[in-house]
Amino acid sequence: MSLISYVTKIHFAENVLEDALEGELELLGITRPLVVSDNGERRRGVLERLVHGMPRWVDATLYETSACRATEEACSEAAALYAEAGADGLIGFGGAAAINLAKAIGLRVSHGGPLRHYAGMEGGRPRIRDVNPPVIAIPTIAGSCSETVGVAVVSLADGPNVSLVSPYLTPRVVICDPTLTLDLPATQTAGAGMDALTHCMETYIATAYNPPADGIARDGLRRAIGHLERAVADGNDLAARREMMAAALNGALASQKGLGGVHAMSHALGGVVAGGLDHGAVNAVLLPYVLAFNAPAVASRYEEIKREFSLPAGVDLADAISRLRERIALPASLREMGVARGDLEQAATLAASDYANRTNPRHADADDYFTLLEAAL
Amino acid sequence: MSTALAVHHGPFGRVALYNLDRSLALHAHREGHLIIHIQGPPASIRIDEDIFPLSGGQAVAISPWQPHNYMSLDSEEPSLFLTLYIKPFWFLEASRQANASLRFGRSQIDVTEQIFRLSFQVASAMLEDADDSFIAGYLYELTQACFDQSWQWVAEGATFTRCAPPVRDFRVRNSVKLMQHRVSERIVLDKIARESGLSRPHFYKLFRQQVGITPNIYLNTLRMESAIDRLTTTSDAVTDIGLDLGFSSQASFTRFFIANAGIAPSDYRRVVHFAGLA
Numbered sequence: 116m117s118l119i120s121y122v123t124k125i126h127f128a129e130n131v132l133e134d135a136l137e138g139e140l141e142l143l144g145i146t147r148p149l150v151v152s153d154n155g156e157r158r159r160g161v162l163e164r165l166v167h168g169m170p171r172w173v174d175a176t177l178y179e180t181s182a183c184r185a186t187e188e189a190c191s192e193a194a195a196l197y198a199e200a201g202a203d204g205l206i207g208f209g210g211a212a213a214i215n216l217a218k219a220i221g222l223r224v225s226h227g228g229p230l231r232h233y234a235g236m237e238g239g240r241p242r243i244r245d246v247n248p249p250v251i252a253i254p255t256i257a258g259s260c261s262e263t264v265g266v267a268v269v270s271l272a273d274g275p276n277v278s279l280v281s282p283y284l285t286p287r288v289v290i291c292d293p294t295l296t297l298d299l300p301a302t303q304t305a306g307a308g309m310d311a312l313t314h315c316m317e318t319y320i321a322t323a324y325n326p327p328a329d330g331i332a333r334d335g336l337r338r339a340i341g342h343l344e345r346a347v348a349d350g351n352d353l354a355a356r357r358e359m360m361a362a363a364l365n366g367a368l369a370s371q372k373g374l375g376g377v378h379a380m381s382h383a384l385g386g387v388v389a390g391g392l393d394h395g396a397v398n399a400v401l402l403p404y405v406l407a408f409n410a411p412a413v414a415s416r417y418e419e420i421k422r423e424f425s426l427p428a429g430v431d432l433a434d435a436i437s438r439l440r441e442r443i444a445l446p447a448s449l450r451e452m453g454v455a456r457g458d459l460e461q462a463a464t465l466a467a468s469d470y471a472n473r474t475n476p477r478h479a480d481a482d483d484y485f486t487l488l489e490a491a492l
Numbered sequence: 493m494s495t496a497l498a499v500h501h502g503p504f505g506r507v508a509l510y511n512l513d514r515s516l517a518l519h520a521h522r523e524g525h526l527i528i529h530i531q532g533p534p535a536s537i538r539i540d541e542d543i544f545p546l547s548g549g550q551a552v553a554i555s556p557w558q559p560h561n562y563m564s565l566d567s568e569e570p571s572l573f574l575t576l577y578i579k580p581f582w583f584l585e586a587s588r589q590a591n592a593s594l595r596f597g598r599s600q601i602d603v604t605e606q607i608f609r610l611s612f613q614v615a616s617a618m619l620e621d622a623d624d625s626f627i628a629g630y631l632y633e634l635t636q637a638c639f640d641q642s643w644q645w646v647a648e649g650a651t652f653t654r655c656a657p658p659v660r661d662f663r664v665r666n667s668v669k670l671m672q673h674r675v676s677e678r679i680v681l682d683k684i685a686r687e688s689g690l691s692r693p694h695f696y697k698l699f700r701q702q703v704g705i706t707p708n709i710y711l712n713t714l715r716m717e718s719a720i721d722r723l724t725t726t727s728d729a730v731t732d733i734g735l736d737l738g739f740s741s742q743a744s745f746t747r748f749f750i751a752n753a754g755i756a757p758s759d760y761r762r763v764v765h766f767a768g769l770a
Contacts, residue, residue, distance in 0.1 A: 236606075238613065238629025322597075322643040373640075412645030468606040473640035480604060 121327070121368065122282070123263050125289045129357065132253065132292040133168040139288045140173055143249045145204030149197045151220065152179050153213040161255050161295050165208055176200040183391040185215035187230050187272040194223040205250045207286065210307075211259035211268075211394070214252045218267035218284045221247040230269055234277035235470065243281035252286035255295045257346075257359040258307025258395055260314045260367040262289045266470075268382065276386035278470050291364055293357040301347050305443040306395030308343040308359055313398040314366030315339065316406075316420065317375035320413045321474040328372035335365030337423045340439075347443045373474025376405040376466070380484060383465035384449070387458045399440045400449055403433035404487045405475075412476040449492045459488045494570060494754040498618040499764045501724060504631050505579040509615055510754050513570035516562040517751040520705050520713050523577040524594030525554040526638050527562075528603065528611045532571030536563045539599050546573070549603045553596035553642050556580060557713075559705045562754070574611050578635050594635075597643035604641070610634040618765075659702045663688045667699065667707070675714040678738035681707050716752050719745075723761045730757050 126135040140148065156162040157179065169175050178193040180186075197205075197220060207217030222233060225246045233239035252262040261267075265285040270276050299307070315335035318328055339362035345355035381397040410417065417432045426435055437447075446452050454462075463485035466472060472479060497509040505523050512535070527537065527546060534547030539560040544552050546562075554560050564571070580594040601607070614630045659665050667688040674684075684707070685695035699707045715737050722733045734745025734757075749757045 235633060236610075238626045238631075238633060240632055241629045322640065411647070464605070467604065468609075473637060476645055478602070478641060478644035478646045480602075 123285050123287065123289060125263065125291060125364070127291040127361070127364065129294050129353065130292060132164070132290055132295065135288075135290045135292075136165075136168055136251075136253075137170040139251060139290070140170060140204075143204060143251070143287060145249060145251075146173055147200060147202045148173065148175050148204045148206050148251075149193065149200060149202040149220065150175050150177050150206045150208055151193060151213050151217040152177065153209040153216070154179075154181050154183060156209050156213075156255055159255075159298055162208065164295075165206075165253070175206075176202060180212060180216060182212060184212050184270055184276075184385060185219055185267065186270045187219075189216055190219045190223050190230065190269065191272075193220045197224050202248075204248050207250060207252045207262075208255060210254070210256045211261045214254065214259060214261045214286070215267040215269060217250050217252070218247075218286070219269050219279060221250050222267070222279060222284065224248065229272070230279065231271055231273075231277065233279050233281075234271075235280040236277065236468070240280055243279070243283055245283045247283050249288075250286040251288045251290065253290045253292070253295070254360070254363065256299055256303065256307045257293070257296050257356065257363040258310040258366075260311060260363055260370060262286060262291070263364070263367045264370055270386060274386075275465070276382060280470070289364075291360055293353065293360040296356050296360060297351055297353070299350060301350065302396075302444070303393075304350065304359075305343070305347045305445050306393045306399070307363070308339060308346060308395070308443070309399035309402075309440065309445065310395030311359065311363035311366045312336065312339040312343065313377050313395075313402050314370055314374070315362065316402065317377055317471070317475075318366070318369040318372045319420065320409060320416050320476050321373040321375055322476055323372045323474055325372040328369040331365045332369040332372075333419070333423050335362040335369065336420060338362040338365070340424045343439070344443060374471035375475035376408065376472065376477075376479055376484070376487070377401045378471035379466040379469040379475065379479075380405075380462065380488060382469050382471060383462040383484075384454060384458070384488075386465060387462045388454055390453070392452055392454070396445045396452060397449065399436075399445045400447065400452075400491050401487070403437045404491050406433040406436065408479070408483070408487060409475065409477045449488070454492065456489075456492060459485060459492065463488055494750070496755045496759055496763045497572075499760060500618055500627060501764060501766050502628060503579075504582045504628055506577040506720075507614065507618065507627070507631060508575045508577075509618055510573050510575055511570040512562060512573060512754050513564055513567055514750075514754070515564045516754055517712075518559050518561040518709060519716070519752045520557050520559045520709050521554070521577055522556055522713065522717065523579055524556055524583065524596070524635070524639075525558075525560075526574075526576040526578070526601070526635065527552050527554070528574040528576075528601075528607070530572040530574055530611065530615060533566040533569050535565050535571050537561065538563060542599070544600050546571070551601040551603050551607065551638065552599050553601050553638050554599065555595040556593045557704055557710075559709055574615055576631065576635065578631070583632075583635055583639075594639070596639060598646075599642075601638050601641055604637070607634065607637050607641075610637060661698055661702055663690050663695075664699055664702045667695065668703070668710070671707070671711050671714055675711070675718050676736050681711065712748075712752060715748070719749060719757060720753075720760065723757055724764045724766075730761075733757070 207214035342358035739745035
């Protein structure tokens with residue numbers, strides 16, 4: 116059977132941040148939150164908006180990470196800060212790095228020990244119990260797709276990226292306020308938007324049977340294709356921003372069905388390439404190649420996607436994605452983003468063992484991934 | 493002689509490391525079943541009508557109540573298998589398909605690096621007897637990795653297993669209930685047929701159609717479950733367990749047990765271990 120659960124509470128409205136935050140902090144009984152934020156929120160001024168929006172009875176502590184992904188090192192540092200401040204809850208404010216980090220800190224402060232102990236691949240899933248402090252997730256970009264998910268991807272102190280997986284890691288409350296994304300630069304908007312679109316597309320074609328996820332994913336695809344270019348062209352187009360945040364939320368909600376080869380490879384590359392990569396931009400490069408690879412397994416679903424995109428029957432879906440990527444000025448190859456040929460072998464191996472590979476519609480091994488990565492280089 | 497190196501029972505079901513050097517009788521399980529070749533000469537297995545290889549890099553997935561029998565190809569040297577019997581309810585959360593009961597999409601599983609690593613970790617944890625709490629987590633990952641793969645498309649063609657229809661005939665349902673209630677008695681299937689209001693040939697035909705296996709295999713599964721339960725949770729003598737299940741002697745019970753599990757009941761009892769943590 117398919118276990119289908121839509122579990123968490125979501126606020127979605129323009130300027131909802133201040134109202135929802137006060138009410139939810141009160142409901143969850145949080146008076147001393149640790150706010151976890153990633154690079155960029157302060158620069159853009161949205162972090163200031165959050166700090167000013169805190170109710171007077173709340174004593175918040177701030178932890179900012181400069182890394183573009185959640186790391187165990189940052190987790191340990193923030194956990195110490197959490198204890199020192201006597202915090203009683205977490206707010207993940209930003210992109211995937213901040214939200215994943217908030218989940219991981221919650222796990223660390225309630226369970227203790229190295230994060231590897233809880234990694235899914237290390238048999239850690241049953242070790243995660245329902246004792247985590249409450250986490251409120253507030254995405255500030257439309258595309259991280261991590262806000263409603265019970266998974267935290269974290270780089271371990273001794274190397275690889277691991278996935279911590281448990282329903283108890285799902286944030287208790289999500290606050291989606293599209294006005295938080297208004298001044299995001301065009302390149303970041305484009306990358307995040309392609310991440311949201313890839314989430315919707317990969318979940319829609321994933322092997323699992325989950326009709327609500329399919330419906331949510333298709334709705335997300337329709338919103339993304341209709342508004343991504345508008346949001347990139349005019350960062351203050353609030354309607355476009357709202358629709359892109361909705362597409363990203365749909366991508367996050369649908370992803371419980373499972374992802375696929377694009378995410379398997381972008382997770383892997385994110386762990387291999389020093390300095391990190393724009394996850395969404397990497398997805399945008401890889402998506403057409405993976406669509407072509409998966410065509411024998413799921414071609415019939417491509418016709419459904421093309422209907423959501425209003426594409427004529429004769430048009431190739433993979434080509435249409437490549438052209439969209441060009442129009443929003445994202446890089447055309449992995450090499451342009453700093454991936455070297457020497458990175459590919461390790462990335463291919465990691466991709467084959469990534470969670471996302473399990474639900475790719477076509478069985479793919481490390482050789483298949485090497486071929487795909489080489490083509491995308 | 494086949495041997496069991498380790499057997500663990502837990503909330504997940506059962507997991508065993510078997511060294512097999514002889515073929516088994518056709519049988520079935522209530523659980524989702526995975527057999528992973530660890531080392532030794534190649535063997536094969538019949539699942540429904542098809543024969544699948546069980547050699548390096550190959551595993552098989554057998555859905556609940558799918559009849560199968562292990563076929564040894566080399567009587568000189570045993571092959572070592574990691575064998576999982578996963579309770580469908582324990583796995584519910586990880587299962588991602590529209591059909592219940594841990595039904596696999598395809599029987600043949602390619603042992604990827606990831607599946608190999610997880611199998612190795614389960615086997616090590618069982619043999620070292622070190623930290624039981626790891627076993628459940630590894631089994632979960634291993635089962636999910638195999639389950640998901642069984643639903644992925646492969647170029648060789650998707651020989652997806654058929655889904656058994658639900659049992660609709662009340663007489664067959666009644667016979668199933670009778671067998672479950674009387675497993676500890678000396679059961680004669682003719683009598684079950686009669687009490688269900690069916691002639692013997694009609695009973696066999698209808699049962700096969702509706703349940704997917706013969707009444708004999710079904711009854712054998714119930715006997716094995718009962719035998720394993722008593723061997724592992726009581727200190728009753730093997731002879732008594734056999735007699736209570738309708739066998740005329742310990743020898744015939746032992747023969748039956750070996751044909752279905754590969755090893756003797758006393759060996760099973762000797763190696764079984766209860767893993768903690770759900």
